[in-house]
Structure formats: structure tokens, C-alpha cells
Amino acid sequence: MDILSEHTIDRLEFRKTVRRYPRPIGYNAQRGPHGQTQPVHTCRIFTNRGATGWGFCGANEEAPRRLIGRKVAELFNPASGTVFEAKCLDIALHDLAGNILGQPVWRMLGARGGRSIPIYSGAIYFDDLNPDGAAPGVQALLESCAQDAAAGYAHFKLKIGRGFKYMDRAAGDARDIEVTRLVRQHFPDAKILVDGNDGYDPAGICRYLSAVADCKLYWIEEPFLETEEGLRILREAIKEKSPGTLIADGESRNDRAQEPPGPLGKWQPGHVDELIALGAKGLLDVLLMDVGAMGFTAWRQVLPKVVAAGAQGSPHAWSEPFKTWYAAQLGCGLGAVPIVEGVPGHVDGVDDSGYVLKDGLLTLPDAPGFGLNLR
Ligand SMILES: [Mg+2]
The missing domain is CATH 3.30.390.10 (Enolase-like, N-terminal domain)
Structure with missing residues (x-):
């Protein structure tokens, strides 16, 4: 001090x-x-x-x-x-x-997670679709996975919910299933995460889950706007169809952003309390508030409460690549972050070569601070 x-x-x-x-x-x-x-x-x-x-x-x-x-x-x-x-x-x-x-930030925070942390690519969007022109098809999505795999990623988060807005409901739901099965087939050892961006309802996501039960999803993120009733339905379906699949939520502020930002940034403290309470009820496994928009210090304060509720955290890191490094520092420092969101790419002028990504594992620099040099 x-x-x-x-x-x-x-x-x-x-x-x-x-x-x-x-x-x-x-x-x-x-x-x-x-x-x-x-x-x-x-x-x-x-x-x-x-x-x-x-x-x-x-x-x-x-x-x-x-x-x-x-x-x-x-x-x-x-x-x-x-x-x-x-x-x-x-x-x-x-x-x-x-x-x-x-001191590296992760050591300052306690080094409870060690120096390495699993990471997934968060950059697999609806690459098969182009709502404004010719659709590239599902091959484009596999190419995106391959590009990220070549950069050291081994796990992928697939966006789902094509039937919410950009495709007919039945055709979109069928495409979500097709894409999930295709990625599983091509990457048999990958953790597959799926993110609905609240584009399903509880019954719809349960139908999807049944159709991909053998894909052994790692987590389902924001399937629908979270309610206790909806999450209970999903939890039951997971127990039956896909044991072990985690439920992740809390990225969206659900049209109730804190303005101006407060101690928990753009999250209303009451909303975060609700998410933690859903964790305590066994309905949410991983909380996802953004590392920037909620805040790094806010995460330091919130994560112990999340853990006390029996859940874990994974700070949302889209959209700047260095937000992944910040989220990883939190995860390695505090523990209780099972995997971090990777944002492939770079920020001009930032030397992030101390962060080593290999076979789906990110190893942090042992350099002081965040170990990022601004040239
Ligand atoms: Mg998301």
C-alpha cells in the first residue's frame, strides 16, 4: 500500500x-x-x-x-x-x-485459478446466413471454426436462434440443430457452447436440446429472457437429456440498464442480486456480466457472492480482443471462472504476445500489470 x-x-x-x-x-x-x-x-x-x-x-x-x-x-x-x-x-x-x-494482476487478485485458463472462440456467428444477400451456407461456419482452431482455439461458442428473426422459425431451428451437429462431427473433442441471445422460448430450447442431446453441449447461454419458471423447465430438460450441460446468463441487461452507471456499472444491483439468487436456486450455473460494462472491480466484488451461491462466473468479453485478457486475469486471479470468452483478433498498437493460446488453453504472462504493451 x-x-x-x-x-x-x-x-x-x-x-x-x-x-x-x-x-x-x-x-x-x-x-x-x-x-x-x-x-x-x-x-x-x-x-x-x-x-x-x-x-x-x-x-x-x-x-x-x-x-x-x-x-x-x-x-x-x-x-x-x-x-x-x-x-x-x-x-x-x-x-x-x-x-x-x-505484480501481475492475476497474482494481485490471489492467483486462485493458476496461470492458465480454458478459452473458447466467441466469434462463430451465423456465418451460414447473409440476410442481405446470397447465403454462404454452413461450410462458411466450419471455415470460421477452422480459422480459430488454427489460432489455438479448441472450443467454440455457436450462435443459435436463427428462427427468431433472420429465418422462418422452423427452418431456423432446424439450421441451429444442423450446425451444432456439424461442428460436433468436425470437432469431436471441442467443448461446444451455444448462445441463443434470448432468441428462443423455454419449449423451443428444450426441443433443440433434445435434438442435439448426443452433442454433449458444454453450456447453453441466454436461451430466453431469464425467468425462474423458464429456467426450471430448462433445468429439468437438461437433467433428462443432456446431464452436465451448464446454464449461463446475465449478459443482457434485459432493457433495465443502470443509468448513469453505478457501482455495478450498467447493471442494476437488484438485477445482479436476482441472477445470484437464481444461482442459489440451482437454476443458473455461470453468470456473464460484461467485464467492461459492469467493471473489473465490480467483478472482484460480485464473484465471491456468485461462488457463495454455488455458481461460477465468466465475464462477457466481446467485443474488444483485450477484454478477453482482462477476463482471463480475473479468472486466474479469483478462480471460479471455468472458461473465458475469446475474442479473436488484435488491437492496433497493443503487443499481447505474452498471452499464449494453445490447444484451447490460455496462459497468462507473468509480467507486471496486465502484461500488455502499448506501442
Ligand atoms: Mg452472449
Whole structure:
């Protein structure tokens, strides 16, 4: 602690860069296409003693600038994270403190998950569909899996819910089944996760589950807008048809975002409490709030409560590739994150070569902070 109080925020450097996916990303049940490049905002902190740390931040430079002149120790505690008023620099302060203390963030958090963590590709969208033109067909989806496998991924999350909006219901449901079976056939050892983006109803997802029962799905994410009744129906179907398949939810704020963002970012605390309560009832296995939009420090506070309820976490990491690294640092630091969402690609100017992805396992750098260099 003491050493942090010797550092004062001297200046900030804002930089707009670009994230790039390895291919254009298409549609999910709700929206698309997700494009191939997007601007990304970063902020680097410099202290009066020459230390630096940087991270993903919002486009608003006003809030961070108000923190110039403040002691790092007033804004950040290694044991609990960033104070609320400095939330806009949450990631950068973790990096800075790690750099000052000579500690990787995952060690600062307790190293309860070790240094490696399973990872899946979160970039397998409706690559067989193009609602605006000629449909590429299911082969395109296999090619996306192969591209990510060549980059070190071994597990895949498939978007399902084609029948919600972009296809006729029956044909879309049938395509979801076809695609799931096809990926299982080509990648027999992969963990297959599926994400409905709330594009099914309980009866529909149970029909889907029956049709892919032999595919041994790893998890079902956001099949429908979560209700206790719906989740009970799904849980029963899982017990019967697909024992071991996890239920993951909490990514969507369900049209009840916290505005302005509070201690749990864009999540209403009451919503997170409801999700944890569903975990305690045995109806949710993995909670998915976003690592950026809920917050890194918020996850440090929430995950122990999730674990106490008997569930686990996996911070949503789409859409910037370095959000995967942040989520993985949380997972390795706190444990109780069974797998992290991989966002294939890179952010221009970011050297993330310390993160090693091989055979579906991500190994984190042992370097201080997040171990990411901004060139
Ligand atoms: Mg999702």
C-alpha cells in the first residue's frame, strides 16, 4: 500500500486505436453484422515518479482528467480494486498498480485459478446466413471454426436462434440443430457452447436440446429472457437429456440498464442480486456480466457472492480482443471462472504476445500489470 501513496497521477494520454477481427463477424439472433474493425479508446496514466499503466476506457476524457493530481493510493487498493469515483480508469489503475508493485494482476487478485485458463472462440456467428444477400451456407461456419482452431482455439461458442428473426422459425431451428451437429462431427473433442441471445422460448430450447442431446453441449447461454419458471423447465430438460450441460446468463441487461452507471456499472444491483439468487436456486450455473460494462472491480466484488451461491462466473468479453485478457486475469486471479470468452483478433498498437493460446488453453504472462504493451 505504502508505495502506491508515493505516486500521484501526473498526466494522462488518450489514444484512439482500432480493433480488428480476423474476418467480418456476422449476425446473432438479435443483430448484426458485427463488422471487422471498430475504434477503441485507451488511456495511459503517468505518475509523478515515472510509473505508467494503461487500459481500455470510455470515449469521455472529462472524467479521467478530474483525477489528475490525485494519489494512486486514494483511488486504488490492491485488495479491493478501484474506488467508485475513479471507475473510468479501473483497468488502467489495475495495470498501474501491478507495474508499481511488480505484480501481475492475476497474482494481485490471489492467483486462485493458476496461470492458465480454458478459452473458447466467441466469434462463430451465423456465418451460414447473409440476410442481405446470397447465403454462404454452413461450410462458411466450419471455415470460421477452422480459422480459430488454427489460432489455438479448441472450443467454440455457436450462435443459435436463427428462427427468431433472420429465418422462418422452423427452418431456423432446424439450421441451429444442423450446425451444432456439424461442428460436433468436425470437432469431436471441442467443448461446444451455444448462445441463443434470448432468441428462443423455454419449449423451443428444450426441443433443440433434445435434438442435439448426443452433442454433449458444454453450456447453453441466454436461451430466453431469464425467468425462474423458464429456467426450471430448462433445468429439468437438461437433467433428462443432456446431464452436465451448464446454464449461463446475465449478459443482457434485459432493457433495465443502470443509468448513469453505478457501482455495478450498467447493471442494476437488484438485477445482479436476482441472477445470484437464481444461482442459489440451482437454476443458473455461470453468470456473464460484461467485464467492461459492469467493471473489473465490480467483478472482484460480485464473484465471491456468485461462488457463495454455488455458481461460477465468466465475464462477457466481446467485443474488444483485450477484454478477453482482462477476463482471463480475473479468472486466474479469483478462480471460479471455468472458461473465458475469446475474442479473436488484435488491437492496433497493443503487443499481447505474452498471452499464449494453445490447444484451447490460455496462459497468462507473468509480467507486471496486465502484461500488455502499448506501442
Ligand atoms: Mg452472449
